[in-house]
Amino acid sequence: MKLDELANxxxxxxxxxxxxxxxxxxxxxxxxxxxxxxxxxxxxxxxDRRAIVRSLRERITSVKELSKAxxxxxxxxxxxxxxxxxxxxxxxxxxxxSEGARGVAIDNNEQFSLMMNEEDHLRIQVMHSGxxxxxxxQRMNRIDDLIxxxxxxxxxxxxxxxxxxxxxxxTGARISVMLHLPALVITRHIDKVFRSLQKxxxxxxxxxxxxxxxxxxxxxxxxxxxxxxxxxxxxxxVSDVAPMLINYERRAREVLIRDSEQELHDRVSRAxxxxxTAKTISSEETMHxxxxxxxGVNLGLISDxxxxxxxxxxxxxxxxxxxxxxxxxLDTSERNIERANYLQRHLRKNTRDETPGDN
Amino acid sequence: MKCQRCExxxxxxxxxxxxxxxxxxxxxxxxxxxxxxxAAAEEPPESFLGALAQQFKVGQTAAQLAxxxxxxCPYCGITFYEFRHAGRxxxxxxxxxxxxxxxxxxxNIHGATEHAGKRPKRHAQSLNQQTELIRLRREMKEAVDRExxxxxxxxxxxxxxxxxxxxxxxxxxxxx
Numbered sequence: 001m002k003l004d005e006l007a008n009x010x011x012x013x014x015x016x017x018x019x020x021x022x023x024x025x026x027x028x029x030x031x032x033x034x035x036x037x038x039x040x041x042x043x044x045x046x047x048d049r050r051a052i053v054r055s056l057r058e059r060i061t062s063v064k065e066l067s068k069a070x071x072x073x074x075x076x077x078x079x080x081x082x083x084x085x086x087x088x089x090x091x092x093x094x095x096x097x098s099e100g101a102r103g104v105a106i107d108n109n110e111q112f113s114l115m116m117n118e119e120d121h122l123r124i125q126v127m128h129s130g131x132x133x134x135x136x137x138q139r140m141n142r143i144d145d146l147i148x149x150x151x152x153x154x155x156x157x158x159x160x161x162x163x164x165x166x167x168x169x170x171t172g173a174r175i176s177v178m179l180h181l182p183a184l185v186i187t188r189h190i191d192k193v194f195r196s197l198q199k200x201x202x203x204x205x206x207x208x209x210x211x212x213x214x215x216x217x218x219x220x221x222x223x224x225x226x227x228x229x230x231x232x233x234x235x236x237x238v239s240d241v242a243p244m245l246i247n248y249e250r251r252a253r254e255v256l257i258r259d260s261e262q263e264l265h266d267r268v269s270r271a272x273x274x275x276x277t278a279k280t281i282s283s284e285e286t287m288h289x290x291x292x293x294x295x296g297v298n299l300g301l302i303s304d305x306x307x308x309x310x311x312x313x314x315x316x317x318x319x320x321x322x323x324x325x326x327x328x329x330l331d332t333s334e335r336n337i338e339r340a341n342y343l344q345r346h347l348r349k350n351t352r353d354e355t356p357g358d359n
Numbered sequence: 360m361k362c363q364r365c366e367x368x369x370x371x372x373x374x375x376x377x378x379x380x381x382x383x384x385x386x387x388x389x390x391x392x393x394x395x396x397x398a399a400a401e402e403p404p405e406s407f408l409g410a411l412a413q414q415f416k417v418g419q420t421a422a423q424l425a426x427x428x429x430x431x432c433p434y435c436g437i438t439f440y441e442f443r444h445a446g447r448x449x450x451x452x453x454x455x456x457x458x459x460x461x462x463x464x465x466x467n468i469h470g471a472t473e474h475a476g477k478r479p480k481r482h483a484q485s486l487n488q489q490t491e492l493i494r495l496r497r498e499m500k501e502a503v504d505r506e507x508x509x510x511x512x513x514x515x516x517x518x519x520x521x522x523x524x525x526x527x528x529x530x531x532x533x534x535x
Binding site: 039157159165225230 | 365366406407434435436445447448449451455461464468469470474475476478479480488492493496497522
């Protein structure tokens with residue numbers, strides 16, 4: 001599989017399927033692991049970094065179940081290709097922006113990726129569509145076991161898996177769900193929800209993780225602690241909280257429909273109108289309008305669109321995706337025109353043919 | 360001349376002197392800015408900073424902290440000062456070497472100090488042996504840096520000996 005093929009396909013987690021997928025876009029688990037016989041990344045020489053990537057790559061590809069994953073040398077990629085993988089959530093910004101030998105192995109249907117030489121030597125990520133953390137953990141545990149048969153991880157009897165930052169020590173596990181919460185944003189209840197989440201040691205972040213803004217009303221909820229609880233307990237903690245947030249969002253949507261249906265309908269229709277007719281449009285405005293459109297489809301205010309189409313538009317209208325799909329580098333104003341064209345092509349085609357989800 | 364990272368013209372020509380040999384970089388304005396800006400990776404996470412601030416509020420005096428900052432790991436060479444500023448440790452052995460100093464920090468972040476999750480089925484054959492490898496590799500690099508090639512080759516042989524020993528411990532690869 002090549003990067004260009006990846007640009008045209010739609011990852012598993014964008015399927016818009018799985019439990020509660022109207023609100024929970026995806027369930028993601030990440031494990032941080034380090035090889036026992038090398039220093040952590042900060043103290044690695046470039047030679048160490050190359051040896052780590054080589055060793056991990058060789059050992060991982062010798063595992064039958066993982067051997068079909070495509071290995072990509074991130075150091076060799078152009079800035080656009082790196083950004084493309086970040087937008088697709090297959091690598092982190094940190095891996096994209098750091099220097100030196102580093103890579104990623106990506107599963108063909110994008111359900112897992114293995115980042116080498118990020119903050120830790122190895123970061124394994126498993127992503128499922130909808131609220132599906134238990135199944136995602138089963139898969140993750142299996143992958144971790146398979147790799148562990150090949151390499152010696154840095155592990156300490158009391159402290160568990162040893163990581164470069166003490167905030168990840170123990171299980172090294174970050175369990176997260178990405179939620180679409182537009183009604184809680186409109187009704188201004190979102191801050192209250194976040195304050196209560198922090199009280200129970202859950203972290204809230206924007207679409208692209210640490211430090212990123214909540215674009216398009218997408219929020220990522222994850223465990224803050226990694227030590228003292230088992231992986232299953234951490235999975236349960238996030239799995240138990242997600243339905244409460246889903247209920248809050250559903251109730252906020254009901255209130256909006258009950259008290260201000262006209263305004264809500266107007267907001268959704270205007271969003272649809274602008275997305276279908278704009279001649280130039282920024283990434284930020286697109287995210288904002290697609291968020292209203294997504295909620296409108298879920299509330300049955302728009303009947304000729306489906307969630308997977310909108311999920312795909314969120315990702316395919318990001319800067320690097322647009323440039324990959326177009327096959328050339330574009331500056332900001334060219335991208336804004338290309339984005340408007342892309343939206344028109346896909347939303348209008350969708351309305352006419354009623355075949356959502358295709359190119 | 361084109362930028363080394365993209366197709367735009369290179370308008371910044373940087374000579375990087377921090378590595379072993381000087382490195383010439385030719386970058387466009389955007390990439391030069393990104394290169395010169397402090398890397399996002401260097402920012403310790405908020406939970407870490409909060410815990411650290413709290414630890415020092417209740418704990419150390421300035422003199423105690425200065426003494427602690429000097430402490431260095433014999434394997435990777437990281438000092439506690441460097442760790443405190445970067446928020447990242449240097450090698451697995453730091454959890455042993457700085458154990459006492461990390462304990463309150465870890466308790467503050469996680470509210471616990473003991474791992475309760477899964478364990479590798481094939482436990483690291485010998486953690487000592489592996490931290491020894493880290494030390495030997497570091498010493499070998501230092502020997503090369505001071506052009507003591509005789510010592511460097513001795514160290515290389517020692518590293519090979521340990522690596523070959525641990526290779527034989529590995530399970531056979533899965534049949535294809």
